[in-house]
Amino acid sequence: MSDVSRPSPGAASVAAVIPAAGRGVRLGPGAPKALRALNGTPMLVHAVRAMAASRAVSLVVVVAPPDGAAEVRSLLDAHALPERTDFVVVPGGASRQESVRLGLEAVPTGHDIVLVHDAARPLVPVDTVDAVIDAVRAGAPAVVPALPLADTVKEVEPAVVPGEPEPVLATPSRARLRAVQTPQGFARATLARAHETVTEDVTDDASMVEQLGETVVVVPGHEEAFKVTRPLDLLLAEAVLARRRLNDGF
Ligand SMILES: Nc1ccn([C@@H]2O[C@H](COP(=O)(O)OP(=O)(O)OP(=O)(O)O)[C@@H](O)[C@H]2O)c(=O)n1
Numbered sequence: 001m002s003d004v005s006r007p008s009p010g011a012a013s014v015a016a017v018i019p020a021a022g023r024g025v026r027l028g029p030g031a032p033k034a035l036r037a038l039n040g041t042p043m044l045v046h047a048v049r050a051m052a053a054s055r056a057v058s059l060v061v062v063v064a065p066p067d068g069a070a071e072v073r074s075l076l077d078a079h080a081l082p083e084r085t086d087f088v089v090v091p092g093g094a095s096r097q098e099s100v101r102l103g104l105e106a107v108p109t110g111h112d113i114v115l116v117h118d119a120a121r122p123l124v125p126v127d128t129v130d131a132v133i134d135a136v137r138a139g140a141p142a143v144v145p146a147l148p149l150a151d152t153v154k155e156v157e158p159a160v161v162p163g164e165p166e167p168v169l170a171t172p173s174r175a176r177l178r179a180v181q182t183p184q185g186f187a188r189a190t191l192a193r194a195h196e197t198v199t200e201d202v203t204d205d206a207s208m209v210e211q212l213g214e215t216v217v218v219v220p221g222h223e224e225a226f227k228v229t230r231p232l233d234l235l236l237a238e239a240v241l242a243r244r245r246l247n248d249g250f
C-alpha cells in the first residue's frame with residue numbers, strides 16, 4: 001500500500017490542477033472534449049474523481065473552457081464527488097500551458113505539492129496518482145509517470161505536404177525512451193518558477209522544469225492512464241469502464 005493513503009500529520013497538502021479547456025480537435029466535431037460522455041458520465045467528472053480518489057488530494061482546480069466555467073461548475077455540482085475534497089473552477093486559456101498557469105494561480109497558499117492532470121486522461125488509477133505524490137514527498141521537485149514504448153520510434157524530416165514520404169534521420173534507442181503521462185507532480189514553488197520563466201511552447205509541464213535545470217524523475221505509469229485523443233480512444237475508454245464495472249460487480 002502506498003504511503004499517501006495514510007498521510008502523516010504535517011505532510012504537505014496536495015492540490016490537483018486539471019486543464020480541461022481544450023477543444024478536442026483530434027477527436028472530431030462535438031462538445032469540448034472534457035465534456036463528452038464516457039459511459040454516460042462526462043470525461044472531466046471521471047478525471048476529477050480520479051484525482052479526488054487519492055486521500056492526499058484536498059483541492060481540485062478545474063480549468064474550464066474560457067466561456068464554460070459556469071457550465072463546468074454546474075456539472076460538478078450535479079455529480080457525486082468526495083466531501084473531503086474542495087473544488088474550484090476557473091476559466092482556461094488558448095494553450096494547455098496557459099490553462100495550467102491559470103489553474104496554478106488559483107491554488108491557495110498552503111498547498112506545497114501540485115499535480116497537473118489532463119482531463120483527457122480520465123481513467124488513471126489511484127495507485128499511479130499516489131506513486132507520483134510519494135515521489136514528490138520523498139524530495140523530487142518534479143515527477144512524471146511514464147511507460148516504455150511498444151513501438152520503435154524514428155526521427156524523420158517532416159513532410160511539407162502531409163502524406164508525402166518522410167526521410168528517416170535516426171532511430172533512437174527504445175530502451176532509453178518513455179511515453180509520458182499525467183498526473184505530473186511538482187513541488188509547488190518549482191512549478192510556479194517554471195511557469196514564470198519558460199515562455200516558449202511546451203507539451204508538458206515537466207519539460208519546463210527540465211529547462212530550469214532541475215531534476216525530473218520518472219515513476220511507472222499505467223496503461224489505463226492513456227490520453228483520449230482520437231475516436232478509437234473513446235471506444236477503449238468505454239471498454240475499460242465496462243470491465244471495471246464487471247469487476248466491481250455492478
Ligand atoms: N487551451 C487548452 C488546450 C488543452 N487543454 C487541456 O490539456 C489537456 C491535454 O490536451 P489535449 O489532449 O491535446 O486536448 P485538446 O487540446 O483538447 O486536444 P486537440 O489537440 O485534439 O484539440 C486536455 O485535458 C485539454 O482540455 C487546456 O486546458 N487548454
Ligand SMILES: C[C@](O)(CO)[C@H](O)COP(=O)(O)O
Nearest residue numbers: 096118180181182203204227
Ligand atoms: C502532458 C501530456 O499528456 C504528456 O504526455 C501531453 O504532452 C499533452 O500533449 P497534447 O499535445 O496536449 O495532447
